[in-house]
Amino acid sequence: MTSTIYTEQPQPYDLSSFTVLLVEDSSYMSALMCSMLKAFNVGEILTCNDANEAIGVLTITQARKKSRFVTDIDIIVTDWLMPGGSGDELIDWVRAHEDDALRFMPIILISAYTTEKVIAMARDHGANESMVKPLSAKSLASRICTVIDNPRPFIQAPGFFGPDRRRQEMVLAGTNRRVMTSQELKVHNEKL
Amino acid sequence: MKSSDDNDNLDKSVEIYNRINRLKAKLGREKDDRPGHIDEKAIEEADAMIVALCAECPNAIGGYLSELGKLWEEMRDMPESKERENTSRAIFTLAHEIKDIGSMCGYDLTAYFAESLRDYIHETELNMEAQRVIIQAHLDAMQVAFKQGTEEADGPMADELKKVVKIAIDKYS
Numbered sequence: 001m002t003s004t005i006y007t008e009q010p011q012p013y014d015l016s017s018f019t020v021l022l023v024e025d026s027s028y029m030s031a032l033m034c035s036m037l038k039a040f041n042v043g044e045i046l047t048c049n050d051a052n053e054a055i056g057v058l059t060i061t062q063a064r065k066k067s068r069f070v071t072d073i074d075i076i077v078t079d080w081l082m083p084g085g086s087g088d089e090l091i092d093w094v095r096a097h098e099d100d101a102l103r104f105m106p107i108i109l110i111s112a113y114t115t116e117k118v119i120a121m122a123r124d125h126g127a128n129e130s131m132v133k134p135l136s137a138k139s140l141a142s143r144i145c146t147v148i149d150n151p152r153p154f155i156q157a158p159g160f161f162g163p164d165r166r167r168q169e170m171v172l173a174g175t176n177r178r179v180m181t182s183q184e185l186k187v188h189n190e191k192l
Numbered sequence: 193m194k195s196s197d198d199n200d201n202l203d204k205s206v207e208i209y210n211r212i213n214r215l216k217a218k219l220g221r222e223k224d225d226r227p228g229h230i231d232e233k234a235i236e237e238a239d240a241m242i243v244a245l246c247a248e249c250p251n252a253i254g255g256y257l258s259e260l261g262k263l264w265e266e267m268r269d270m271p272e273s274k275e276r277e278n279t280s281r282a283i284f285t286l287a288h289e290i291k292d293i294g295s296m297c298g299y300d301l302t303a304y305f306a307e308s309l310r311d312y313i314h315e316t317e318l319n320m321e322a323q324r325v326i327i328q329a330h331l332d333a334m335q336v337a338f339k340q341g342t343e344e345a346d347g348p349m350a351d352e353l354k355k356v357v358k359i360a361i362d363k364y365s
Contacts, residue, residue, distance in 0.1 A: 004223075004224075004225075006224075006226060010221075010224060010226050010228055010229070012228070012229055012230055012231035012232075012234070013219055013221075013228045013229065013230055014219065015219075015230075017218055017219070018215075018218070025285075026289050026292055026293070028245070028252055028289070028292075028293055029292055029293070029296075031245070032241065032242065032245050032296070035238070035241040035245070036238040036241060036242070039234050039235075039237040039238035039241060040230050040231075040234050040235075040238065041231075041234060074214075074215060074218065075215075081288060083281065083285050104209070104211055106215065112288065112291055112292050112295070112307075133292055133295060133296065134292075134295045134296040135242075135296065136239065136242070137234075137235045137236075137237075137238030137239040137241075137242065138235055138239075140238070141229075141230040141234075141235050141238075144230065145227065145228055145229060145230060147215065148213075148215045148216055148219070148228060149216070149227045149228055150227075151211065151213050151215070153208050153209055153210045153211070154208070154209040154211065155206060155207070155208055155209075156206065156207040156208075156209070157206045157207075158205075164208075184205045184206060185205070185206050185207075185208070186205065186206075186207045186208070187207070187208045187210065188207065188208065188209045188210065189210045190209070190210060190211045190212050191212075
């Protein structure tokens with residue numbers, strides 16, 4: 001195996017080709033996050049007030065995706081608690097979609113609830129990353145970079161579809177460790 | 193025909209999808225495995241935007257508190273009904289909003305009571321009298337904290353307000 005030796009630091013990411021779908025019911029928070037994403041030079045930001053509206057936008061963009069005039073959405077950033085359809089409903093809809101472009105879409109979940117609760121909920125619904133309000137520019141930038149740099153494999157298991165919930169490879173010892181047979185485990189490696 | 197063993201395996205089966213990193217490819221960095229970053233200046237600029245928007249925070253919180261007061265006026269003597277439920281939901285949403293903005297802009301004590309009110313409305317079902325007392329205690333505490341400009345969630349004033357709300361909760365829940 002060969003590894004590249006880099007002689008210079010990487011340039012900052014140029015996100016001008018990215019489209020982010022921002023789902024946030026609070027006009028105040030939505031304006032704030034829009035401004036932050038613009039400061040990061042995100043090319044296009046689509047905003048929705050709740051999950052139902054976001055589902056409508058995603059449905060339309062996916063239906064038109066063959067048109068060169070319509071940009072695909074690259075990342076969804078969604079609030080959790082919204083009166084007209086919550087973030088977990090949106091994630092469930094996306095992850096259950098038959099179109100691969102949608103069901104594998106990176107999702108960052110934002111919430112004002114306590115960290116542990118949000119992390120567990122986000123993980124079990126299939127969000128790629130989660131963050132807790134109050135927001136900071138650094139934490140938003142860090143989540144976006146993580147989604148770009150570390151796309152975890154997706155797992156389809158009974159009752160779950162989403163990014164691998166284990167953040168790192170775990171070595172399990174002992175006789176109770178479950179060994180999967182080839183009938184039980186199927187690996188899909190996408191190639192260029 | 194599938195045997196019951198086959199069906200068992202199907203139920204337990206796990207599929208792993210290793211996908212091409214489309215976002216990295218879109219950035220033209222698909223062969224660069226180093227972690228990337230967002231320009232420090234852009235992060236500073238975004239933080240400055242938070243500060244600028246927080247300058248509007250008192251107006252926003254003041255508006256929400258006044259709206260909350262009006263909703264509570266309507267709800268206080270309303271009998272159990274769909275309308276009461278809807279008003280209670282609207283109070284929940286406003287409390288959630290105040291919590292978001294307050295904690296973002298340093299109004300920690302107002303945010304603290306907003307969060308407590310939000311969780312209280314969301315998680316408990318109490319009789320009308322208990323609701324009246326507990327919600328009113330939260331609203332009063334939020335108004336005092338906001339009007340006095342008490343930003344810190346700790347300190348003598350904060351402790352006093354928290355004590356008053358706790359007494360109401362302990363007595364009626």
